[in-house]
Amino acid sequence: MISEEDIYYDLMDHPNADVIVSRAQKALEEEQRKRMEFREWLSPSVKAEFINGETIIHSPNKRGHLEVSENAHLILSLFVRKRGLGKVSYEKALVEIGRNDFEPDLCFWETEKTKDWDEDTMIHPVPNQGGVALI
DSSP states (O other), rough: OOOHHHHHHHHHHHHHHHHHHHHHHHHHHHHHHHHHHHHHHTTTTEEEEEEEEEEEEOOOOOOHHHHHHHHHHHHEEEHHHHTTOOOEEEOEEEEEEETTEEEEEEEEEEHHHHTOOTTTOOOEEOOOOOOOOOO
């Protein structure tokens, strides 16, 4: 995978860097417009994600996946709730990561990230990664 730094230096070495940046900026502005439309369109009855400018609609999960997700959510939720560590969500939590909106199978957020949430919160921040030590 090419690093951001390599892309930057390659771009800055290009004689038409200004044209490329302008074109990319226009594309990103259009992508942001589509993302706002996606968020307005999204409903609890649809499992969809917005990835690199495209709406991805998912098919229903098979029983095996549903049971694993449900059990993992139950175990992690009880653990986190009992210790007051934060919040856990699965399946329908819309998570904003950079340019994309995902609905991960299972997410954990430490209390600090959840303090401003209310019943109308729809867009969630990047979940914590490995922040829970099983005791």
